[in-house]
Amino acid sequence: MIELIGDKILWNWWSPVWLVALLVTIAYGRRFGWKNHAKTAWLTTGLAVLVFAFVSPLGVLADGFLFSAHMIQHLLLLLVVPLCLVLSLPVVKSGAFPPAGGLSRLLSKPVVGWLLGLGAMWFWHVPAFCNAATESYAIGIVRSVSFLLTGILFWWPIYSPSKESRLPASNAVVYLFSACLGCTLLGIYITFTTITVCPAFASPEERLAMMTALYDAGMTSAVDQQLGGLLMWVPPCSLYVFAIISVLCRWYSVDDTEALALQAKTMVEASS
Amino acid sequence: MSASSAEASGETPSKDPVSGRLLSWVSTVDHKKIGILYISTALVFLGIGGLEALLIRVQLLFPNNTFLSPGLFNQMFTMHGTTMVFLVGMPVLIGFQNYFVPLMIGARDVAFPRLNAMSYWLLPFGGILLYFSFMTGQAPDAGWFSYAPLSTKPYNLMPAQDYWIIGLICLGIGSVAAAINIFVTVLQCRAPGMSLQRVPLFVWMSLMTAILTILALPALNAALAMLMIDRLLGAAFFEPARGGSALLWQHYFWVFGHPEVYILILPAFGMISEVIPVFSRKPIYGYAFVAGSSAVIVLLSYGVWAHHMFAVGLGMGADMFFAVGTLLIALPTGLKIFNWTATMWGGSIRLTTSMMFAVAFLLEFVIGGLTGVMFAAVPIDWQLTDTYFVVGHFHYVLIGGTVFGVFSATYYWFPKMTGRMLSERLGKWQLWLWVFGLNATFLSQHVLGVMGMPRRVYTYAEPGWMALNAIAGAGAVAMAAGTLVLLLNVWVSLRKGERSGDNPWGGFTLEWATTSPPPPENFDVIPRVESRRPVWDLDHPDSADSKFEKTPEDNGWRPDKSVTSVWAFVASEAMFFLLLLVSYVVFNTDQTGDIRSASVLDVARTGLFSIALLGSSFTLWRAESLLKAGRIPQFRRWLMLTIVLGSIFIGGQAIEYYGLISSDVTIDDNLFTATFFTVTGFHGLHVIVGLIALSILLGLAVKQDRNVLSGTALKAVGVYWHFVDVVWIAVFCIIYLRFLQ
Ligand code: HEM
């Protein structure tokens, strides 16, 4: 197995993703600077995961060979990378961010974030689209970009850098819980259905040595799809549960200024 | 118990003392009386279920016993399990929630007192239906989880199974209604100052239990509805011989069943989270962790159901993921033990009976939890599933957890409910009888399970198993005796128990701020709430929590009662439809045969009627905004138009059904027709209910009723109506447009 992973074919060192990472780094540095180490760490993690998702064997196998590898890549792009990127944005004071244009106001609406985030997940698993994105390089890029963008919109209402545009705790829990329900349904469907969700993976054009080894170890395309479905289901839900935990922590902590503001508000209400 | 506590509460019965007092109980809408009714009813069924357990133990006392026939044995364990879960466990917990949640949050009553009474009366109704099956010559006998195909018609001809289904549907509806009530009560009726981060943990756990109930019971209801359609209308959802899937029943049952075990344990967690701090004279250690981890339990509990199905062959991948999920959920469950222990650490502990039951809870629950975690290892589960080891596991958690929690709460709160103390001496007797009984019975069963004794088999040949079974029998007798001691204790105390005063234990939370028993309106004045322990603050102004520990302030947010309750109801219904639709997808991914959606459904026609339904959502939305703008005549017109459009849709469905049935396409043809009629039929019923609600609103609006004109009623019905439309969009896409096929 180890030699197989060392196989040169499995590493895509010349992927253009490096360029994307570089551009993001430059843009980030110019806009926000590098003073805040925690934020820098989030950015680094996000970009590292992004690069990993395309350069490593994971990225290569996801490109038409293993459905389950595709699924991991999908989750990294849709959930992990955007989460890290959103968390890497420095906290801003009220009203400063995002620029209050019509479109961005619409996009930062929770309903929109939820629908787009979950929508991307479902849409790209309709057999026809899944196939197209796997077989055509261009559509594949569209898919990856849409994952990253909708992912950012999905996490925005939870971890937005401006406290005002974050959902209140109870709504945030419902938001995340229903998202978990959404990917559970999709995961169950992919796991148990008799349909081949992404036929491109069932019969890859060329075989890699790695694939033969995996096939011999029992990784048939049916097992591959089952594993993919379970990956669609359990890891995202676990991530949502961790997000819920962080929301609850925020909710139970007493932020002095906030508490005082609320107190003032209740006093005003009581006196009126 | 009921009649005498009415006496204790100093009720003045009307004319005829006996019938007047009885009437006051039957017609009550007071949450405290309803709570007591729940608890007393549970006690009656505890007696019945306990008797069934004793009969089972007698039968298993020695090898090849013939005391019970095999058939009767099956009926006994089925009725024992069903009774204990649905007629004892849930009701007694709902009873305590009913009594104490409003008191602990400083409310005068629950949010919907009449709904509360209805929920309660569904309990005896469902219980009697279930037990009425005995009159048909035979009780249900397919186990408390009624696995298909054993529960389907070919294997189970007697009407008993139908009584089981209908009884459980009644109980399920009652539980959901009660849960919605508690949910809204906690959100809406809290005293000023009590933010959700400050509610007593029992209240928080009740809220979590309510959410679990609202979202889990519909899974059972959907499964029951399908089973009933199988049995009464000849469909074949769960009959493998005719293409159905027995496994689907298992999935649906455990999607309900695993959350159910948390419905049974979370309130008990709440109870000991009240008792332990008070008798340690310390606040709970790690309030936020105890509360927050329970929220996590609620979420995770929907994702581990398949650990009850490791033996059916779900495949390696699925087994592995569910095993990991099971280990994960054990974390927030198990770590709380440390919170309770740390609360006792360094406290000035008073070992009252109540506290001793709480400590016994900690010890016994850990044993049950550990054996649960053992099952999470799939190969161990394969070895032990369907043996007495499983029976041992869940009785440790249910008795050591739920029952001991309830006993602890009983000794803690009885003085509040009646104004009299229970005897500590009798209490200790009860405690030791139960601790001995629990361990004797269920430790033996663990060993028997490892030795290979299967559960649910009426006898055994192995002479070596006799000694342990005898010990188990002795334990059962001890638990029965312990229960009699409790009854004696209550009886004596109600007659000549020591007066308790308002706050005999130095309790911290609001229920101790009023008299024992509380007056019908609960409070004269509600103390200021500035921390998690308002009564402590009141009694100890110098060391008040509010001075030393900051907790998030109440921001005054109280959602509207009717709209919140409709949202909760809609969430529950959404789960119900979701499961029905899942069954459609499962059975119709590849359709073959002459009767399938492509060949019998007229998509264009139904599409037209669907536009009418969707249009009605728009007109209702118009009506709402017109009402808000105060333009009453126009509002009435648009409301009328909504009703007309909805009726057109129903008319369309009637035409469709008529066409299908007259060309001999009926529900019992194949799995397509079964799922089709079930999904659209239930949807149609919902549309009709919505139409009735809208018509009532229209009638009231014509009469210038103030409630309607204020708009909240319309908003509530509106949420429901839009929901029904959204469901239809999903139904139309999946069934008519054949998405996912
Ligand atoms: C500490 C965490 C727990 C874990 C990891 C756990 C795990 C399990 C597993 C894997 C089974 C299936 C055994 C089998 O049939 O092969 C099981 C059965 C069961 N558990 Fe637990 N459990 C836990 C806590 C609880 C609690 C707190 C309750 C209830 C208060 C409970 C009630 C039950 C019941 C009723 C069954 C048996 C259902 C039946 O087959 O009739 N468990 N548990």
Ligand SMILES: [Cu+2]
């Ligand atoms: Cu379980």
